[in-house]
Amino acid sequence: MNWGYKIIIVFVLFAAGMLTLVAKSLRTRIDMVTPDYYKEELRYQQVIDGKRNASGLSAPLGISQSDAAIVLTFPAEMRNPGVNGELKFYRPSDAGKDINVPLKIAAAGEQQLDKQLFTKGLYKVIVQWTMNDRPFYMEEMITVN
CATH class of the missing domain: 1.20.5 (Single alpha-helices involved in coiled-coils or other helix-helix interfaces)
Incomplete structure (x- = not known):
């Protein structure tokens, strides 16, 4: 050849x-983390302030799993009606499986979410709330099983 x-x-x-x-x-x-990524980036100072305020709580937020639910346990000072916020369960592998839930703390200081809402896998739990006009922010990785 x-x-x-x-x-x-x-x-x-x-x-x-x-x-x-x-x-x-x-x-x-x-998939971008959020559709309005650049606008979120400009508001990052609120996240910094929220993390600082959350570190000053009497106890950190607790996230646990049972067979039927995901349970978020809040510190004692958050058990008042002046708390407003949102729970975001961000799924890094598929934005279509993200879950947003309003923050509704029960009298016992817990919020339970049915596991049937989730698919098994990794989620980033982002909790943003305000109490007495102060921002709070916490994030943690969990694996739903």
Whole structure:
């Protein structure tokens, strides 16, 4: 075989490989953490203040799992009606499985969420709340099983 044919074969294989890579990259789904990522980044000072305020609580938020529910246990000072906030369960692998729930603390200082809402796997739990006009923020990774 002539060396000219070998060069043509190498170029054809290279072009086929590049077309394959382009086709695969166009089919790959890319999820951002939030759709309004840049606006969230500008409000990051609130997160910093919220983390600082949350570290000053008498006890940290507790997250545990039973067979039927995910239980969030809050410190004693959060058991008042002036607490407003939101629970976000962010699924890094699939944005369609994210769950947002309003914060509703029971008299015992707990909030329970039915495990049927979740699929098994890794979630980032983000809790944002305000109490007496002070922001609070906490995040933790959990694996729902």
